Amino acid sequence: MAKTAFKHSDCRNFIPIDVAKGICGLTNQNILIDTQVCPKFKEVAKCKNCSNFKDPDEKMIGRCVGFNDDYWAYGDLKGVLCEKYQAK
């Protein structure tokens, strides 16, 4: 599960449809999440890209130190609306 390669759902231009696919906002074409990303890939905010995400385990469960509650977080959680997101 702790894969580091980028997938389409890691891209800001990706419009998700379901767990397998979405639409590329640049081409308006349907694309499968788990296929190779293109050179125009633009990283979307997710915990795994955030400097407040600490000590992830092999399942990408780590700690969030952005808030005061010392709560857990998971790498693939979207951070687009997170008040404490800070890109690494």
Added chain:
Amino acid sequence: MVKKLADILEEKGINVSFQYGGKAPDEIVDREIKKEPHPRVKKLKDQYLNTLSSASMEFPYWYSRKFMELDGEVPEIRRAAALKHAFSHITPTIWPGELLVGGKTYHYRGSFPMPWESEGYFMAKEDELYQNALESGSASAGELSKFGSGGGNVTESFGEVTSIAGKFGMRNEDIPALIKCAREWVGKSVDDRSLKYQKMVPEYDIKEKLMRSVVCMFDSGFTLPLGREVINYYYPLQYGFGGLIDIAREKIAEVAGEAGGDGIIGMDRLYFYQAVILVLEGIQTWIRNYADEARRLAEGCQDAQQKKEYLEIAEIMDWISTNQPRTFREALQLTYLIHIATLNEDAISGMSPGRLGQVLYPWFEQDIEAGRITEDEVLELLECHRTKMTCIDCFASTGVVGGVLSGNTFNNLSLGGLTKDGEPACNRLEMLILESGITNQCSQPTLSVLYDEKLPEEFLLKAIECNKTGTGYPAWMNNQGGIQFILQQYGAEGMTLEEARAFAIGGCLETSPGSWHELTLNGKKYTVPGGAGQPTSVGVHFIGNPKVLELVLFNGYDHRTGEQVLPPHNKKLETYEELVDTFKEYYELVVDVLCKCNNIQHDIWRKQNMSIFHSLCKPDCLAKGHHIGDMGIRYNATYNVESCGTINQINSLVALKKLVYDEKKYSLEDIKDAILNNFGFKTAEEVGSYSLASQEKVEGVDKYDQIHSDCLMAPKYGNDDPYADAVLKDYEDWFCAMCRDFESLYAKPLYACQISVSTHGPQGAATLASADGRLAGTTYADGSMSAYPGTDREGPYALFSSATCWDQTQSQNSQMNLKVHPNATKGMEGSKKLLELTRAYMRRGGFHIQYNIVDSKVLKEAQKAPEEYRELLVRVAGFTQYWVEIGKQIQDEVIARTEYEAV
């Protein structure tokens, strides 16, 4: 040679074509009415048809995080703050071409688990879920594409996707978060907490056995604690969310520190109003996030038209996040968002829009008059609305979402009925709603006509035209019958005739109380309806009537599970009266145990998982300062007892009466022996089919042929036969009265609810053969008034006579499904015949009828090649569903229903 029941019956000269009124032509006959939606809607609908049911962890994560942080806070505040946090963090997605935006999650057909309701399923499946997620490798594009087409159910894990409950797909990256989150709720969820206290019910052990033997289908308190009710859109439509926050602030100033004469919960008003503010702020943020997203998309958009539409969306979302909507489009968008917000607050199926066409009429009327919109543009918006509503998924366990709901969400939109003053309530907008049901055929919202003699012919024939699409909607409900039931059930809570006229259908066909509200738009006053009751179809659900009779015959012992489910009655059942009395005694025991346990579940739910947003939308929670769980709502006597398999139980009693007690042709032991040996047939599971005619004989076992033949030929319900109908009437009179002897947690009497939804499949599967000749594991008759397939041999009017031999206004509902060949309703003449048929049933006092206007051969073909029938819709029992998304048990049952060749 394998001998099927159909062959055996044919040898006996019994018609096995399951057709009445002629013979269907050999070639397949298509449905008569076919239209297409607007191009943009077609595209969005096609996208839906290729979308997988997708679950994610974003909402549960943010909810749980805030909830855990606020340990020790006042329960209402803790819950509201958690909801605010979750709503504020839903990542907005806007799909190209949409005019209406928003969704439960960032997926097109998204949903999410609520471990605060119940986490046990995920804990039980922890290893399996992890294993799936860990073992998957990188998948090929071809493999993934394969799963991207066809029905949206993710029945198996694939690639980086794990299947949950055979229905929802979740990304493997989310699975560890699901497990981690679920673990936090162990011992704290409504399920776990209520279990602790349910065990203090002296008969709890019986409850467990009832669930294992599938005498009862599911617990409602932690699976679907709300729903099967009618939503109320009025308050946000009148005041806007900003206005509601102002009202809550004023109320806080009034009630802070004041008991208001109520020494028990008077002080709680302060917390409720503060909770209202928190939740509304979260919902405002959620809506504004869509406005921001629309602006972001517009910035990078090269297509001028699409860019303009994104900017319009941004403006609309900004406005309605605070204010009363100005236009029809804004009002429709707001009602949709209210709907989704309600569904995100709790696990819900059957949150019905109610009489939406009457609620939105003020905006429609003023926009049309001012030339701000055309009817064609309204139609396009209504088509968009249908697609958005069809995208709604309800996350629940396999047994609930599959076994009970068939994956449906029951967003039932009611049409017609009467106004507060008793005039026809249908309007031009409702005609367009019907038209959108024709042009954009999809499962939601399903439609129901509240049939009243006063409704104009033009409106009724439009509804019939919609029926002829073959989608199964609209269903027809008896308006006067519904009003009588509502007056009777809610009279003690102040229901008047005027207010009873505001009722609408929640869920499948749950008659639900409503209220009238004065709405002002640009200085003009209107009276609009809305839901005013607690959830229905909560309480005791579903009881398999044939299974209870089986337990009577076998002294409380379930041969399938090998358990003594009910205490032995040790009676010899020497007379028919003793048999029936024992059935009633067992049934009452079952209801008593289930009622007590469910009351505890719902009590825990209201204490720790109370509804805030949904409460503030319904009268009189805002006025009283109390949420639904504290009876802030106007009508509270909504809990009920839901039965299933009535007709098989009745037919079985009739057969026993005739063959054992009246004619004495067989002893009860002979019948029991035949039942235990399935009349010499294989089980349905072995055969792989769940309809009666397809069942196969065990080779060389002929011992039970005669007794089986006699059981099959015994009088059957649905033929205007007084012998059979007397048994039904006796049962219904007792059942409807008996339910009122039990009390919900709100200290109100229960009542009868008689719909099967999909439970006639799994409950049939758990039931041995029955004395009516039905074989082990086969599906019960659907609904409660539908005849068992092939047994209604005297035509629809005879069926109607049987169905109305009892007073249907004593029950929340009854359910009658008819399958009609398209040739029988062809042209205007066919339409009028179908309307007359409907009228005939309503005039006799029938509460509900719905039609599958389809050639059975189409269904058989679709079962063989489902990939070619992705868009095929059928009516099951109170809902319309995509054929490919319903289970085989129910598919077999729909195919087997008697097909009327003439009406």
